[in-house]
Amino acid sequence: MTTALITGATSGIGRAMAVALAEAGYEVYALGRSEVALNELRATQRGITPIALELTDRDSLHASMSGLQVDVLINNAGIMPPLGAFADMAVSDIDSTLEVNLSAAVLLTRLVxxxxxxxxxxxxxxxxxTAGHAPSPNFAVYSATKAAISAFAASLRAELSPAGIRITEIVPGRVETQLYRDILDSEARQAMYAGRLSLQPEDVAKIVVAVLALPPAAAVTRFDILPTRPVAPININSRVLKP
Structure with a gap:
């Protein structure tokens, strides 16, 4: 059975991909911080093995990969730092964003x-x-990590394609997830996703399943998935959020 390891699998896009791939017959290893959420995921969907750990804990990550065969690796975990001017960012927020969004993905890829x-x-x-390809104000560090992931994926593709290894960058626009949960209040999030114009995590998961189903000779190097209707910028506390 083909195995798939997905990081950030406790919610949002990661959870949707874990469910979709398990339904498609993959043996899924779902990696995330919340043991409760992972056990709930396993209870609701067969074919999922939870791996609860902090992705930035290098020793635990290395130990969890020991002896594990991974056919498909999906580096999905990511965080959104508090919105605002870069000059006002806390150094701790800069460090954590770089560590989770970039360093952890690079390290896990190196292990696999x-x-x-x-x-x-x-x-x-x-x-x-899309923030990594069309940056906007108040997203400087987040955009930087996503741009770096794009460059890393492109370089890795050039290096590994002779070995028959495919590399795909997923580039979603605004998706209705919990990404902004800790930095926006409920009213702001409701306004942000009003009208159901945003993408749903399941939309992204469906394309991932389709991409993985292609024959080995075919590679989707990057796919952009955006809301069909334009999602207008929303002014929240004098800050403009864009998709």
Whole structure:
């Protein structure tokens, strides 16, 4: 059975991908911080094995990968730092955003690539963002991490494609998830997602399943998925959020 390891699988896009891939017959390893959420996911969907750990804990991450064969790696975990001017950002927020969104993904990929190269097969996906390709004010560090992920994926693709390893960058626009949960109040989030114009996590998951189902000779290097109707910027506490 083909295995898939997904980070950030406790909610949002990661959870939707875990469910969709399990339904498609994959043996899914769902990695996330919340043991409660992961156990709930396993209870509601067969074919999912939870791995509860802090992605930035390098020793735990390395130990969890020992002896684990990964055919598909989906680097999905990410955080959104508090919105605002870069000059006013706390250094701790800068550090945590770089660590979770970029460093952890690079390290996990480093742990998995050697086995894929040995088998001469595998597929690695990265959840990027339109913010990495069309940056806007108040997202400087977040946009930087997503732009770096894009460049990393492109370079890795050039390096690993001769070994039959496929690399795909997922570039979603505004998706209705919990990404802004800790930095916006409920009223602001409701306004942000009003009218159901935003994408749903399941929309992204469906395309991931389709991309993985392609024959080994076909590679989707990047796919952008955006809301059909334009999502207008929303002014919240004098800050403008864009998709």
């Amino acid at each position: 690539v050697p086995q894929m190269r040995e088998r001469q097969s595998g597929h690695i996906l990265f959840t990027g963002s």
